[in-house]
Amino acid sequence: MNRIRPAAPQLASIEPYDPKYIPADVMISANENPLDVPFEIRREVERAIRKVPFNRYPDPLANELRDMIADANGLERNQVLVGNGGDELLFDMALAFGGPGRTFLNMPPTFSVYVNNAQLTNTSIVNVPRRADFTVDEDAVIERLAQGDIDYTIVTSPNNPTGDKVTGAFVKRMLEASDTLVMVDEAYFEFSRYTARPLLEQFENLVILRTFSKAFSMAGVRLGYLLGSEAALREFKKVRQPYSVDAVSQAIGRVIYENRAKFEPGIDAIIEQRARVIDELNKLPGVTAFDSQANYVLFRFDPEIDASQVWQSLFDAGVLVRDFSRSAGLENCLRVSIGTEAENTRFLDALKQVVVR
Numbered sequence: 299m300n301r302i303r304p305a306a307p308q309l310a311s312i313e314p315y316d317p318k319y320i321p322a323d324v325m326i327s328a329n330e331n332p333l334d335v336p337f338e339i340r341r342e343v344e345r346a347i348r349k350v351p352f353n354r355y356p357d358p359l360a361n362e363l364r365d366m367i368a369d370a371n372g373l374e375r376n377q378v379l380v381g382n383g384g385d386e387l388l389f390d391m392a393l394a395f396g397g398p399g400r401t402f403l404n405m406p407p408t409f410s411v412y413v414n415n416a417q418l419t420n421t422s423i424v425n426v427p428r429r430a431d432f433t434v435d436e437d438a439v440i441e442r443l444a445q446g447d448i449d450y451t452i453v454t455s456p457n458n459p460t461g462d463k464v465t466g467a468f469v470k471r472m473l474e475a476s477d478t479l480v481m482v483d484e485a486y487f488e489f490s491r492y493t494a495r496p497l498l499e500q501f502e503n504l505v506i507l508r509t510f511s512k513a514f515s516m517a518g519v520r521l522g523y524l525l526g527s528e529a530a531l532r533e534f535k536k537v538r539q540p541y542s543v544d545a546v547s548q549a550i551g552r553v554i555y556e557n558r559a560k561f562e563p564g565i566d567a568i569i570e571q572r573a574r575v576i577d578e579l580n581k582l583p584g585v586t587a588f589d590s591q592a593n594y595v596l597f598r599f600d601p602e603i604d605a606s607q608v609w610q611s612l613f614d615a616g617v618l619v620r621d622f623s624r625s626a627g628l629e630n631c632l633r634v635s636i637g638t639e640a641e642n643t644r645f646l647d648a649l650k651q652v653v654v655r
Contacts, residue, residue, distance in 0.1 A: 308420050315411060323616035324641045329458070329486070329594050331515040332637040333564045339557050346549040356545035359535075363551045367523055370555070371495060376528040379535065380551070382542045384485055384509040384522035388452075389415050391505075393537040395450040395479050396421030403442060403451035405434055407627040409458045409483070424448065427627065432460035432588060432596075436468050443475040454483040456490050459622060459633045461590025463490045466497065473501040479530060481505050485522075488513035488565055489572075490591035495525065502527040505534075512593060513565050514554050521551045568593050568636045575636060578646050582653050594635045596622070599653075605630040608652050615648040 319328060326332075335343070360380040368378045381387040392415035396402055401422040404412055408428075416423050426439050434453065442448065453472070455463040464482075472480050482494040484506055497504055505526035510516035521543065524531060543551075575595050579587035584600040599605045605623035609632055612619055619635075622628040634645060 308417055312414060312417050315414060320613070320618055322613060322618035324637065324644050325618050326635040326637045326641055326645060327618045327620040327633075328517070329512060329592070329635045330517045331512060331564065331568070331593070332635075332641060333515055335515050335554070336560060339553065339560065342553045342557070343550050346553050347546055350545045350549050352545070354545070355541055356543065356548055358541055360543050360548045360551070363548055363555065364523075366552060366555050367525075371525055373498070373525060374528075377498070377526060377531065379524040379526075379531045379538075380543050380548075381522045381524070381538065382547075383511065383520040384483070384507050385411065386538070386542055387507055387522050387524055387534070388412065388483075389418075390534050390537050391450060391452075391479075391481060392416055392419045392421060394533040400449040401447055403439070403448045403478070405439065405451075405453060407432070407460065407622075407625060408452075408454050410625075412452050421449075428460070432457070432462055434464055434468065436471070440471050440475050443472060443478050446476050448476065448478045450479040450481065452481045452483055454485070455492065455494070456486045456590065456592035458486070458592065459594065459596050459620070459628070459631075461588060461592045461594060461596055463492055463591045466492075466494060469494050469504075470497060470501075473497065473504055477503055479503050479505065481507055483507045485509045486512055486592035489569060489593045492591070498525060498527070502529055505530050510551060510554060514558060514561055515564075516550070516554060519547050519550055521547055567639075571639060571642050572636045575634065575642055575646070579649075582650065584653055585649075594633050596628070596631055596633045598629075598631045601630065603630070603653065605632050608632065608649070611652045612645070612648050615651070617645050617648050619645070 363380055364375050364378040368375050396416055396419045398420045402416040403424045405426055426442055429435055453464055487493050494506055505524050508523055510521040576587045579585050579597050584603045585597055587595055587597040609621040620633040622631045
């Protein structure tokens with residue numbers, strides 16, 4: 299029989315996640331750090347990798363790296379869980395706390411993978427849309443959580459792709475509203491200088507997601523981690539893939555984390571360039587840039603300018619940004635990741651050629 303059996307029915311309406319990653323001279327679309335790992339740290343990485351026995355399975359829980367992260371955050375090992383990038387841990391959350399008859403509260407527009415994971419696990423989705431300025435409708439979220447039927451929720455701070463962060467006071471209100479498991483996705487927190495970490499002392503229903511991909515220039519390695527209560531992380535351990543973090547990634551992660559302070563100058567440079575990009579975008583006719591606490595900036599065009607055509611013109615000029623212009627709530631918007639000073643200049647010059655006539 300020359301045909302394939304249908305896949306699971308919940309896949310029928312799902313489009314595969316597509317980061318729109320197309321080669322270009324200036325790659326500022328995927329929120330990567332524009333600077334690679336410094337040479338001297340790469341040399342340490344090479345020495346660490348040479349000690350890894352490739353014929354042995356890795357430590358299933360990456361305990362050495364967990365200990366380093368726990369110590370840096372004033373926690374115990376059992377309050378840290380390492381994963382194959384933040385993406386694995388996001389899916390594990392849907393597996394552990396979602397499923398048939400369970401409900402996820404979403405705050406769109408935000409990272410689309412949250413909804414995809416809920417759909418894949420047959421989890422019901424409740425949307426509480428953000429306001430027109432992309433801030434969270436805090437009272438509406440609290441009111442919905444207080445109904446008591448939400449099993450898990452994710453609030454991203456700073457939010458991707460809008461760049462705004464939430465306050466600790468709001469996160470505390472969420473945690474107090476019900477026993478819902480609340481994840482604060484802090485993938486970009488190094489660029490905002492804000493973390494919900496102090497609330498871990500008070501709330502068992504809080505987990506914090508972080509990644510090595512952004513501030514630590516490790517998007518190509520795939521390492522993420524959770525901070526949370528022992529009770530919450532025990533449930534994640536039940537569904538995670540065994541040996542999901544390979545021995546090489548663990549070795550690299552230990553070196554990077556030990557040297558994390560050396561990335562601070564690069565983070566500072568991104569924050570400085572972010573302010574410059576926002577300022578320059580807002581000087582352009584028909585362009586509105588939204589404030590950002592992350593390493594990217596969302597900007598919207600006036601109705602007479604077609605954002606998708608602008609995206610194409612930028613790509614034709616060798617500059618790749620992210621097109622959100624057809625996404626709900628993000629109509630006529632593009633997002634630019636903050637690159638080096640030279641990359642940002644090339645982006646701004648190319649954009650001026652399109653919108654300034």
